[in-house]
Amino acid sequence: MATKSFSVLIVIALLMFGVVNVMAHHGLAAYDMSKTISVRGVIEKALYENPHGYIWLRVDEKVYYIELAALERMQNAGLTKEMLAPGAIATVIGAPHRTDPLQMKTRRIVIDGKNIDFGQGVPATLVQQKAAAVSDLPKSTVEQMPKQVGQGWLLWLESSSISEAMRERRLLYPSVEIIHILGIIILVGTATLFDLRLLGLLRQLSVAQLSRYVLPLARISVLAVVPAGILMFMANATALAGNPVFRLKLILLVAALLNALVFHKWTGRKVETWGAGTGAPIGAKVSAVLSLVIWVSVISCGRLLAFF
Numbered sequence: 001m002a003t004k005s006f007s008v009l010i011v012i013a014l015l016m017f018g019v020v021n022v023m024a025h026h027g028l029a030a031y032d033m034s035k036t037i038s039v040r041g042v043i044e045k046a047l048y049e050n051p052h053g054y055i056w057l058r059v060d061e062k063v064y065y066i067e068l069a070a071l072e073r074m075q076n077a078g079l080t081k082e083m084l085a086p087g088a089i090a091t092v093i094g095a096p097h098r099t100d101p102l103q104m105k106t107r108r109i110v111i112d113g114k115n116i117d118f119g120q121g122v123p124a125t126l127v128q129q130k131a132a133a134v135s136d137l138p139k140s141t142v143e144q145m146p147k148q149v150g151q152g153w154l155l156w157l158e159s160s161s162i163s164e165a166m167r168e169r170r171l172l173y174p175s176v177e178i179i180h181i182l183g184i185i186i187l188v189g190t191a192t193l194f195d196l197r198l199l200g201l202l203r204q205l206s207v208a209q210l211s212r213y214v215l216p217l218a219r220i221s222v223l224a225v226v227p228a229g230i231l232m233f234m235a236n237a238t239a240l241a242g243n244p245v246f247r248l249k250l251i252l253l254v255a256a257l258l259n260a261l262v263f264h265k266w267t268g269r270k271v272e273t274w275g276a277g278t279g280a281p282i283g284a285k286v287s288a289v290l291s292l293v294i295w296v297s298v299i300s301c302g303r304l305l306a307f308f
């Protein structure tokens with residue numbers, strides 16, 4: 001009976017984490033998708049890569065920083081790297097950023113005589129735009145572009161062949177991200193189940209048994225989560241290293257590790273003697289609360305990376 005309810009609980013926990021993550025995916029919340037703006041200018045610089053392509057588009061004295069789409073989507077829509085060469089003229093129709101007037105998300109890019117849509121619906125009033133002559137536009141404002149920050153080793157990491165493959169191979173980044181998420185589902189799902197038991201829920205389950213089944217699974221999942229995270233980090237090392245949310249995530253990961261060590265060395269060292277119906281001591285309960293708070297925070301930071 002205990003084994004059956006245990007299996008059901010694991011399945012529920014895993015599904016809950018999976019559903020929450022899938023629902024949370026896609027970073028459109030940074031943009032006001034109810035509004036549409038249109039800008040026309042000269043491409044100063046382009047990034048044709050995963051997880052998102054970008055262009056810096058000079059319009060009069062301003063340079064817009066414009067998100068395109070994932071590599072796979074750009075390729076499927078017929079947008080090639082060559083079309084985004086510096087000097088090309090483009091019209092971009094899309095959603096404005098909620099806080100930065102010089103950022104936007106593309107719905108349609110009109111370039112090289114083609115309309116290229118990223119499938120989010122373009123209002124009929126903004127359909128075909130004529131290209132401007134390059135001479136109509138003021139001279140380059142490249143110096144206004146966000147500068148690449150980063151120490152030597154970050155730049156070296158970012159220009160390695162693995163990082164390049166992560167950015168440029170169509171399905172590599174998304175596949176690695178899926179592995180990251182699957183690992184998170186198992187890691188955080190199993191940790192949560194164990195923490196809830198320590199806190200007194202599911203008392204019919206033996207803590208000792210639970211730790212024997214669940215904790216090895218959690219450890220194995222780290223072998224998926226961490227390498228996948230490092231690979232995604234390598235793809236954009238300079239930007240991520242300077243990102244406060246990413247730094248916070250790393251600090252929280254260290255905190256999770258320390259919390260687990262404290263549990264295994266002190267607060268939970270007698271776990272083998274806690275059978276069905278036994279309550280956990282207060283120290284173990286504190287470890288459980290900390291673990292729940294830390295994992296929710298790590299997941300939140302991971303998801304918020306796309307917005308900061």
Ligand code: HEM
Binds near residue numbers: 180181301306
């Ligand atoms: C072990 C616990 C970890 C958890 C719970 C976690 C959680 C997350 C979550 C929820 C996401 C968002 C996924 C998505 O939106 O599709 C994410 C993305 C990411 N994580 Fe982790 N992560 C962990 C470890 C790591 C490690 C160790 C690194 C690197 C050193 C890392 C680097 C990244 C990167 C680079 C992204 C991609 C951000 C983006 O593409 O927007 N993660 N993580």
